[in-house]
Amino acid sequence: MAYEVYIDDMLLPLPPEKIPVKYSSQNKTVNLINGEEINLLKPAGLAEISLDVTIPQMDYPCAVWDGSFDDAEEFIERLKELKKGKTPFEFIVIREGAGGNSFFDTSLDVTLEEYKVSDDVSEGVDVLISLTLKEYRHYGTHILNFILLDKEHAEAENPEEERQGQPSPAKTYTVAKGDCLWSISKKVLGNGGRWREIYNLNQDKVKNPNLIYPGQILTMP
Known part of the structure; x- marks a missing residue:
């Protein structure tokens, strides 16, 4: 291995x-009044x-x-x-x-x-x-802001949602010094374990998943 x-x-x-x-x-072990020990x-x-x-x-x-x-x-x-x-x-x-x-x-x-x-x-x-x-x-206080919109307002704010058949542009990532497929997957996808998805999409330019180079442009899932 x-x-x-x-x-x-x-x-x-x-x-x-x-x-x-x-x-x-x-965990903490304590004794009850009757002498019994609990965890x-x-x-x-x-x-x-x-x-x-x-x-x-x-x-x-x-x-x-x-x-x-x-x-x-x-x-x-x-x-x-x-x-x-x-x-x-x-x-x-x-x-x-x-x-x-x-x-x-x-x-x-x-x-x-x-x-x-x-x-x-x-x-x-x-x-x-x-x-x-x-x-x-990681710890701390998270503040969430909610905006309530009626249906007509929401449709006006997001006219792109009504357009059909337009594919979203492909996402890419430019390799930096010290990057590996795991760290890129962790940084971009939030899960290092998905590195093989990136490798499968870029086998035309990445022959060995352990060898990537600064400046390479990778297609992301």
Whole structure:
């Protein structure tokens, strides 16, 4: 099985050996007056992800570089920016089996809790980085504005709805540096798992779904 792992828009050249995701609980155990113990069920806690990342400093045939960063130094600087910026970003895992069959994918908005850079003599000059990520849940107040229109007013406001047989113009997306089909699908369609729909529509220009280039214009579903 092939793995692609993204930290924000950065594709890791070598996927981690393990990707443990811990889903914690906020349940609370209390004792009643009669001494009976019960469990108070509460919403699930935030997922925590621990990764040991290797950034190679030599040429490895199995390493994949997509241009989102050039070396370990730039990767560490990007981590500093993510930590200092105090903003959530995407953690993405794409799993693909033999024959291009897609398995379940992971896409979480996360924050960078901590990272540790270490040198391991057994790893040669490669840089080892331990990351701790935590799931981020968006919150806030949503204000909805409702406008009530009578039928005649609504028809006058939307005359295009009466026109029949006019196809809507095709939607397109121009590939930017660091993009992959998953991130484009997440950004434009709201679901990274629909990346194969984009690939199927653009097989005339995308021969390998893992290789797209800045400036390419893709037709969107």
